[in-house]
Amino acid sequence: MKIYFCGSIRGGRQDADLYMRIINQLKTYGKVLTEHVGDLSFKENPSEKHIHDRDCDWLQESDVVVAEVTQTSLGVGYEIGRAVAMNKKILCLYRPTEGKSLSAMIRGADNGKTFLVKDYAEKDVPQLLKEFLES
Numbered sequence: 286m287k288i289y290f291c292g293s294i295r296g297g298r299q300d301a302d303l304y305m306r307i308i309n310q311l312k313t314y315g316k317v318l319t320e321h322v323g324d325l326s327f328k329e330n331p332s333e334k335h336i337h338d339r340d341c342d343w344l345q346e347s348d349v350v351v352a353e354v355t356q357t358s359l360g361v362g363y364e365i366g367r368a369v370a371m372n373k374k375i376l377c378l379y380r381p382t383e384g385k386s387l388s389a390m391i392r393g394a395d396n397g398k399t400f401l402v403k404d405y406a407e408k409d410v411p412q413l414l415k416e417f418l419e420s
């Protein structure tokens with residue numbers, strides 16, 4: 286299985302270590318095409334166009350998309366929108382945080398089947414991934 290993981294980069298790297306831990310769990314199910322999102326010392330050198338086109342190709346190639354959406358990121362929102370247009374199966378993971386609320390354009394897209402939004406705490410990740418990736 287090819288998995289596209291989305292997480293904030295220029296939107297803010299506060300959760301990068303959590304992304305790495307989620308990616309490590311995802312790797313037990315298949316190939317994670319975007320491992321660099323969880324790399325704490327990551328810096329992309331290629332041009333912006335290269336990054337955009339490569340990521341869109343990876344999205345197209347992926348079987349499923351898992352997005353950590355707590356840290357707001359334009360890039361992650363864009364990837365999710367593109368993935369919907371490609372009819373991908375999508376899981377969005379959100380950690381409820383006081384004073385914040387998830388965009389209605391993400392929460393409101395949940396259809397209970399191909400687009401799922403889950404409020405979670407880190408301890409829930411193994412079960413959530415199992416339910417999503419083994420169903």
Ligand SMILES: O=c1[nH]c(=O)n([C@H]2C[C@H](O)[C@@H](COP(=O)(O)O)O2)cc1CO
Pocket residue numbers: 290291292293294295296297319322329336340358359360361364
């Ligand atoms: O250098 C990059 N490499 C890259 O793969 N991305 C992709 C993967 C992430 O899921 C998403 C993050 O978007 P943003 O940088 O707007 O937070 O975009 C984004 C950037 C920088 O915008």
